[in-house]
Amino acid sequence: MSVLAVPRRALSWVRWYVTELTGENAYARYRERAEREDPGAKVLSRREFEKWRTDRKYADPTAHHGCC
Structure with missing residues (x-):
C-alpha cells in the first residue's frame, strides 16, 4: 500500500x-x-x-420544512 493510498481513500470517503x-x-x-x-x-x-x-418535498402543507 502506497503512502498516498490512505489519505486518498479517506478523502474519497469524506467526499462520498x-x-x-x-x-x-x-x-x-x-x-x-x-x-x-x-x-x-x-x-x-x-x-x-x-x-x-422540490415540488414533492413541499406538497404537504402540514409538514414543517425547517422553518418555524
Missing part, C-alpha cells in the same frame, strides 16, 4: 459522505434506477428532477 448528506447524489441514483428499471423510458433532466423533488 458529504454528497450523500447533502443529497447531491440523488440525481445520479435516480438516473441509475430509471435506466435499470426501463432502459427505453424518458429520464428527467437534472433541472426537471430537482423541480420534481
